[in-house]
Amino acid sequence: MADFRKLKETAWACNMELDQRGVVLYTFGNASAADPSQGVFAIKPSGVPYADLEPQDMVVVDFTGQVVEGRLAPSSDTATHAVLYRSFEGIGGVVHTHSTYATAWAQAERAIPVLGTTHADFLPTEVPCTRVLDETAVRGDYETATGELIVERFRDLSPLQVPMVLVARHGPFAWGRTGPEAVYHGVMLEELARLAWLTMALEPGTGPLASWLVEKHFQRKHGPDAYYGQKK
Amino acid sequence: MADFRKLKETAWACNMELDQRGVVLYTFGNASAADPSQGVFAIKPSGVPYADLEPQDMVVVDFTGQVVEGRLAPSSDTATHAVLYRSFEGIGGVVHTHSTYATAWAQAERAIPVLGTTHADFLPTEVPCTRVLDETAVRGDYETATGELIVERFRDLSPLQVPMVLVARHGPFAWGRTGPEAVYHGVMLEELARLAWLTMALEPGTGPLASWLVEKHFQRKHGPDAYYGQKK
Amino acid sequence: MADFRKLKETAWACNMELDQRGVVLYTFGNASAADPSQGVFAIKPSGVPYADLEPQDMVVVDFTGQVVEGRLAPSSDTATHAVLYRSFEGIGGVVHTHSTYATAWAQAERAIPVLGTTHADFLPTEVPCTRVLDETAVRGDYETATGELIVERFRDLSPLQVPMVLVARHGPFAWGRTGPEAVYHGVMLEELARLAWLTMALEPGTGPLASWLVEKHFQRKHGPDAYYGQKK
Amino acid sequence: MADFRKLKETAWACNMELDQRGVVLYTFGNASAADPSQGVFAIKPSGVPYADLEPQDMVVVDFTGQVVEGRLAPSSDTATHAVLYRSFEGIGGVVHTHSTYATAWAQAERAIPVLGTTHADFLPTEVPCTRVLDETAVRGDYETATGELIVERFRDLSPLQVPMVLVARHGPFAWGRTGPEAVYHGVMLEELARLAWLTMALEPGTGPLASWLVEKHFQRKHGPDAYYGQKK
Numbered sequence: 067m068a069d070f071r072k073l074k075e076t077a078w079a080c081n082m083e084l085d086q087r088g089v090v091l092y093t094f095g096n097a098s099a100a101d102p103s104q105g106v107f108a109i110k111p112s113g114v115p116y117a118d119l120e121p122q123d124m125v126v127v128d129f130t131g132q133v134v135e136g137r138l139a140p141s142s143d144t145a146t147h148a149v150l151y152r153s154f155e156g157i158g159g160v161v162h163t164h165s166t167y168a169t170a171w172a173q174a175e176r177a178i179p180v181l182g183t184t185h186a187d188f189l190p191t192e193v194p195c196t197r198v199l200d201e202t203a204v205r206g207d208y209e210t211a212t213g214e215l216i217v218e219r220f221r222d223l224s225p226l227q228v229p230m231v232l233v234a235r236h237g238p239f240a241w242g243r244t245g246p247e248a249v250y251h252g253v254m255l256e257e258l259a260r261l262a263w264l265t266m267a268l269e270p271g272t273g274p275l276a277s278w279l280v281e282k283h284f285q286r287k288h289g290p291d292a293y294y295g296q297k298k
Numbered sequence: 299m300a301d302f303r304k305l306k307e308t309a310w311a312c313n314m315e316l317d318q319r320g321v322v323l324y325t326f327g328n329a330s331a332a333d334p335s336q337g338v339f340a341i342k343p344s345g346v347p348y349a350d351l352e353p354q355d356m357v358v359v360d361f362t363g364q365v366v367e368g369r370l371a372p373s374s375d376t377a378t379h380a381v382l383y384r385s386f387e388g389i390g391g392v393v394h395t396h397s398t399y400a401t402a403w404a405q406a407e408r409a410i411p412v413l414g415t416t417h418a419d420f421l422p423t424e425v426p427c428t429r430v431l432d433e434t435a436v437r438g439d440y441e442t443a444t445g446e447l448i449v450e451r452f453r454d455l456s457p458l459q460v461p462m463v464l465v466a467r468h469g470p471f472a473w474g475r476t477g478p479e480a481v482y483h484g485v486m487l488e489e490l491a492r493l494a495w496l497t498m499a500l501e502p503g504t505g506p507l508a509s510w511l512v513e514k515h516f517q518r519k520h521g522p523d524a525y526y527g528q529k530k
Numbered sequence: 531m532a533d534f535r536k537l538k539e540t541a542w543a544c545n546m547e548l549d550q551r552g553v554v555l556y557t558f559g560n561a562s563a564a565d566p567s568q569g570v571f572a573i574k575p576s577g578v579p580y581a582d583l584e585p586q587d588m589v590v591v592d593f594t595g596q597v598v599e600g601r602l603a604p605s606s607d608t609a610t611h612a613v614l615y616r617s618f619e620g621i622g623g624v625v626h627t628h629s630t631y632a633t634a635w636a637q638a639e640r641a642i643p644v645l646g647t648t649h650a651d652f653l654p655t656e657v658p659c660t661r662v663l664d665e666t667a668v669r670g671d672y673e674t675a676t677g678e679l680i681v682e683r684f685r686d687l688s689p690l691q692v693p694m695v696l697v698a699r700h701g702p703f704a705w706g707r708t709g710p711e712a713v714y715h716g717v718m719l720e721e722l723a724r725l726a727w728l729t730m731a732l733e734p735g736t737g738p739l740a741s742w743l744v745e746k747h748f749q750r751k752h753g754p755d756a757y758y759g760q761k762k
Numbered sequence: 763m764a765d766f767r768k769l770k771e772t773a774w775a776c777n778m779e780l781d782q783r784g785v786v787l788y789t790f791g792n793a794s795a796a797d798p799s800q801g802v803f804a805i806k807p808s809g810v811p812y813a814d815l816e817p818q819d820m821v822v823v824d825f826t827g828q829v830v831e832g833r834l835a836p837s838s839d840t841a842t843h844a845v846l847y848r849s850f851e852g853i854g855g856v857v858h859t860h861s862t863y864a865t866a867w868a869q870a871e872r873a874i875p876v877l878g879t880t881h882a883d884f885l886p887t888e889v890p891c892t893r894v895l896d897e898t899a900v901r902g903d904y905e906t907a908t909g910e911l912i913v914e915r916f917r918d919l920s921p922l923q924v925p926m927v928l929v930a931r932h933g934p935f936a937w938g939r940t941g942p943e944a945v946y947h948g949v950m951l952e953e954l955a956r957l958a959w960l961t962m963a964l965e966p967g968t969g970p971l972a973s974w975l976v977e978k979h980f981q982r983k984h985g986p987d988a989y990y991g992q993k994k
Contacts, residue, residue, distance in 0.1 A: 091489055092482065093527075094416075113527025142518065142526045164416055166489075170496035173414040174504050182869040183932045184790075184860055201510040208514055235507055236415045250788065257787055257862075263500060264866035268959060272870050275931055278897040282904055286838065294838045295789075295809025323721055324714065325759075326648075345759025374750065374758045396648055398721075402728035405646040406736050433742040440746055467739055468647045495732060555953055556946065557991075558880075577991025606982065606990045628880055630953075634960035637878040638968050665974040672978055699971055700879045727964060 074124035077108035080245040085116035087253045089165035096141040097161040099245030111138035149213025154225035157241045159248030167259035168238035175234045180275045186283035195232040230255045306356035309340035312477040317348035319485045321397035328373040329393040331477030343370035381445025386457040389473045391480030397488035400470035407466045412507045418515035427464040462487045538588035541572035544709040549580035551717045553629035560605040561625040563709030575602035613677025618689040621705045623712030629720035632702035639698045644739045650747035659696040694719045770820035773804035776941040781812035783949045785861035792837040793857040795941030807834035845909025850921040853937045855944030861952035864934035871930045876971045882979035891928040926951045
């Protein structure tokens, strides 16, 4: 029998960091961490306040969304996470937050433009925003449809280069190679949303960052000759 | 003789959570918790700072607003709470906060529109805003008139489905089946107000959320086939 | 020889509360507490960080601004405090903060209108804003001129009814019957400024609160038949 | 062999204060402290979270940007710091933050105007904003070019009088006679940016502060007859 203790601890720590970073409120939001070699991920149980969470409360689910281990019901957004793990090769963590500024952009159905180098340090494009899900999809398997909506939006985008999205009228999702990286991207998305909100309020006509600055900042952190951080 | 110790402790804990959640300042705001079987509620005393409150300071009042037990004067808004307990069947808690964004919407005399799924997770309509109380009512029994003004606004609304309101030019009130649920709704009202404020500032023409998304999100948490949270 | 220990402790506690309430930054701002019977007040020394302040660091000054006791130089705004103590009968505390929203209104040279009942709970008029001090006054005894500018603005206002002001392009001052009441007014001024800022951003045409609501809220806290708080 | 322990401790304390003051997030931002007599400065290592920093992790670098001592790679912005130390006589500390409001002004490519006396307490001019760096410079030695861009902007400005700048589309840099003074200026820059943002949102037409008030406030803190603070 598989031992999911470490995976559940990672997922638990990711959920706790969402709470500590102030991007969730009450039982809102959820983080999961995957073990792609076993084809499973551990996710927050549904509707449990962060203060009450214990590592053993995490629910282990396979990539079709079926519960493998756990005594609680998994997050109501589990099917969305499952679609992302199935579709985005190389990711090992997903988070859904209700962070305020990112949700405001999502409610306005607007992508977050690249307005400065802080944004380009993380991704070389705007933070994309999906279309609004249509009535048929919402009345069907809603959470799976939400995942597919994100995948549709990424038809021409690389999920490892652009590790975040706004679901129109709903809110932000982010992912990463690991659970902690997904949390990091979820927290940074809120900061990019806030910076862009403040910039557009100050100067509504602000256009996008010059292409050479986008490229420079993205490459110095993520390119083959990246020189930010410590050599590993 | 009735023993109100437990009721007073609940009311006290509700008031303390208002303070911890940052939706009140100094002596502002108040929470009450009711025991409908005894026809009483316990409420914060008037003008006492939260840091000084003790459970035994709570004042027990009947649904006509008469003090049943307590050595301090009850909140100056007690008559408003009493009207709500008399009029809204099934509620067991009421809170009045001075939370900043909700108060801004109330000062602008504007209902908070349903702009996203976070809002629809809580209520299927806008957060209604009352009209401004007229001069005669204000000069009469003002706090009772405030309660009646809220009841008037709910003539065609279900108070259990829509557990919150803005009193025009004054501020937010919220309620719930219990005291803690009322606090939860009061805190979430502030978050909905903030999200909507940021969305309208970013995109003033944002229209309401599609009806199917409103229905889906409200029903998955509150409908007969709700699947959010843990089975009880 | 007079013993100012208690007065200095009160002034020190007032300054520390400014810091705890988040209305000052680094060495900015200052609070003083007066003993009108002795014609003196104790005030923060100039340019000392709040974290380093001790009660014995407070400087005792008479109402002409002359140091009576203390080894440090008093706040550079001491002469402004002195003018207010000389001119506003019945006040026993003065604070000057650099709180953000109140300073923004002052920088915009705009009075804060009465937009809701929270404001009317504290004062029955707008928070007045002075004119900008002219060149001659600024080049002369600047801090005394700042006090006189405030007094000029209060020619037709009662300082005990309207315990706060914005000095145009500079920032907020508040006062009260005691030092702690002055701090309370200074903190509330920031909250009123923030509420009004958010309201005007949401609905730029918001007009003033109906006169009957202004009167009702001000009188229920401050009138001869006030019924807010506990009987004393 | 030189002993850089004290210099590294100063630089470490400066970096930790950036974190405590909330002007950086995760590994963003960096502070350095210089010893001009030895022609070196100590700076944060690249990409290390603030929570993990120890004084001995600081990297000592000479004014050409060559590492003198340290086992970690220095901040990717090291060359920018080096240009400033070479070019701005009398400075002993440099900080680069990602503080939110200052970054919003930088992203909007707008200088922060002098709107009130709080600003004039720190500098007698607007906070200047550079032009956007052109493609050739970005593709070359980018961080050195960023430093030269700042120096170019200061052709007619005194870096000791105006100890802060916005790099267009990037973010704020600040400096001072010492490391701690640089941190102080970096934190205040965020507050000035926030005050100006709130003022312009409230009253878009707000013009600059009258020249006599600029002069008075700057001189009372920084002029030959300065009377703010304690005599030294």
